[in-house]
Amino acid sequence: MWLAYKIYDNLLDNEGENILLPIANLAFKNFLTIYQNLSLGVKWDKFFSRLLVDLENYNYQELKNSQNYLKNSILMRPPRGATRHGAEFRNLHEKSLAHALGPLAILIYQGHRPNDKEFKKILNFFRGYLNARQLDDDLHDWPNDLGRGRINSVGYYILKSGQQKKFNLKTDLKILKKIFFKQALGPISQKLIKLINSAESALHGSNLIKQPEYLKQFLEPLKASVKKAESEHKELNLLLRDYKKLCS
Numbered sequence: 001m002w003l004a005y006k007i008y009d010n011l012l013d014n015e016g017e018n019i020l021l022p023i024a025n026l027a028f029k030n031f032l033t034i035y036q037n038l039s040l041g042v043k044w045d046k047f048f049s050r051l052l053v054d055l056e057n058y059n060y061q062e063l064k065n066s067q068n069y070l071k072n073s074i075l076m077r078p079p080r081g082a083t084r085h086g087a088e089f090r091n092l093h094e095k096s097l098a099h100a101l102g103p104l105a106i107l108i109y110q111g112h113r114p115n116d117k118e119f120k121k122i123l124n125f126f127r128g129y130l131n132a133r134q135l136d137d138d139l140h141d142w143p144n145d146l147g148r149g150r151i152n153s154v155g156y157y158i159l160k161s162g163q164q165k166k167f168n169l170k171t172d173l174k175i176l177k178k179i180f181f182k183q184a185l186g187p188i189s190q191k192l193i194k195l196i197n198s199a200e201s202a203l204h205g206s207n208l209i210k211q212p213e214y215l216k217q218f219l220e221p222l223k224a225s226v227k228k229a230e231s232e233h234k235e236l237n238l239l240l241r242d243y244k245k246l247c248s
Contacts (some may be wrong), residue, residue, distance in 0.1 A: 001098055004028035012063065013148045035101060038109045045134040047114040051097055058094040065153045069159060075167040077159050087154055089191050093127045100126035101176035128199030132192055132222050139188060158184050189229045196222055
């Protein structure tokens, strides 16, 4: 699946080679075959299908919003009340939750069901973790994503936070970065902390996981990233404060 979507993403970004499309299709077919051959029951099949529908819907909405708000290097500010799939960083996990299918399939194999409390706790751990990881990626990648025609969740938040109706990607990148540091970085860092805490809470609430330290280690790089972002935000605010004193 990772191989398939890596090729698909490159093609959608006009960075891939068309000759690789059959390989992507074959890889995705094999991914589907592996899970379908497990024969884990109707409830699992419905859960599996819903997860893939959410994944494709998220990718579609991201591409659609990128086309709506980025045209010929001109970024359009979303209108008031505009919503986005994954708005305010709640559904970012839909883009990558398929990576958790292996552990979730093991739970089904052991006799659990998608509506069981323990299944939901493990699922919520992966939702929180993957949501935080995707947000952390978007936090660092938004300028590069804009450069290749994609508006990720952070880029969208920055556009919403700006006062201008239009931004020129070639000349207004400094303005967008200023909005990012002054208006977006703080709230996004707080959201990251909540997502990490949510994942940890779900993990510790599970009676099945006897050694949570193994899964907790996946959260440590995200915690370090938040601390770094908060430190940079604090340093920038101090720098701006001192600069204003010098100018006054």
